[in-house]
Amino acid sequence: MSDIVLRTDGITKKYNNRAVVDYLTLELRRGEIFGLLGPNGAGKSTTMNMICGLVKPNAGSIHLFERDLKTEGKKALSKIGYIPQELAIHENLKAWENVELFTSLYGIKGAQLKNAVEDALEFVGLSDKRNVFAKNFSGGMKRRLNIACALGHKPELLIFDEPTVGIDPQSRNFILEKIKEANRAGTTVIYTSHYMEEVEAVCKKIAIMDSGKIIATGTKEELRQLVTADANNELTLEEVFLTLTGKKLRDYTEGV
Numbered sequence: 001m002s003d004i005v006l007r008t009d010g011i012t013k014k015y016n017n018r019a020v021v022d023y024l025t026l027e028l029r030r031g032e033i034f035g036l037l038g039p040n041g042a043g044k045s046t047t048m049n050m051i052c053g054l055v056k057p058n059a060g061s062i063h064l065f066e067r068d069l070k071t072e073g074k075k076a077l078s079k080i081g082y083i084p085q086e087l088a089i090h091e092n093l094k095a096w097e098n099v100e101l102f103t104s105l106y107g108i109k110g111a112q113l114k115n116a117v118e119d120a121l122e123f124v125g126l127s128d129k130r131n132v133f134a135k136n137f138s139g140g141m142k143r144r145l146n147i148a149c150a151l152g153h154k155p156e157l158l159i160f161d162e163p164t165v166g167i168d169p170q171s172r173n174f175i176l177e178k179i180k181e182a183n184r185a186g187t188t189v190i191y192t193s194h195y196m197e198e199v200e201a202v203c204k205k206i207a208i209m210d211s212g213k214i215i216a217t218g219t220k221e222e223l224r225q226l227v228t229a230d231a232n233n234e235l236t237l238e239e240v241f242l243t244l245t246g247k248k249l250r251d252y253t254e255g256v
Ligand SMILES: Nc1ncnc2c1ncn2[C@@H]1O[C@H](COP(=O)(O)OP(=O)(O)OP(=O)(O)O)[C@@H](O)[C@H]1O
Pocket: 015, 016, 020, 038, 039, 040, 041, 042, 043, 044, 045, 046, 047, 194, 252, 253, 254, 255, 256
């Protein structure tokens, strides 16, 4: 069995004739914890949405666990868990009902479903809030529930799209620690964000994306070496990022 979990070959997505993801090629190996960093509008969410089968590329191919998303999508997607940027939970369902709803979509039933729901709630520290309606949760609890909903079917690849937006430092720290814990237990992780310190803390391998393309990939040290010849440099990831992507503001409006 190959240890390549994800391979994208030249995927392109165009909106209004503009390539927002432009011939993007990526490879991810089992056990990696991979950070995708990019300014607003770089194409990170569109890339994740294509990998999760929610958006169809105009060109190129995506393989998950060696299965082509075009021809074996259902099997390929059954091994991934996607935590979208926008909360996907149902406010009028209890915590356990939310997790059960998402987990049952994978054909899990009966006692196995019950156990899977409890395991997922426990992982995100919400077991004792299992009977509380999601609408009564704080922002951080909703984010944790959003994660639990993607864990029930025990995915081998977890994809996080900016999972810590708008939450307090304690919840943020908890989520980052849990992502590292899942990775230590063998789960491969993709983490997209524009919070440098989070990517730095969590990810071993980092890709920097700008204007639909990956412009650099490597460990933090390798990325530093790309922007300075000084081996003793102490550049922060933010300084490296700004050197590679420039300081121009990235204002954009959807679809224009
Ligand atoms: N459905 C759509 N229709 C038209 N344009 C879109 C659509 N979805 C995304 N875009 C455009 O594609 C570009 C990339 O958007 P995307 O959300 O992938 O970027 P991002 O890197 O995730 O940004 P952010 O960090 O702000 O979430 C943006 O210019 C956006 O306006």
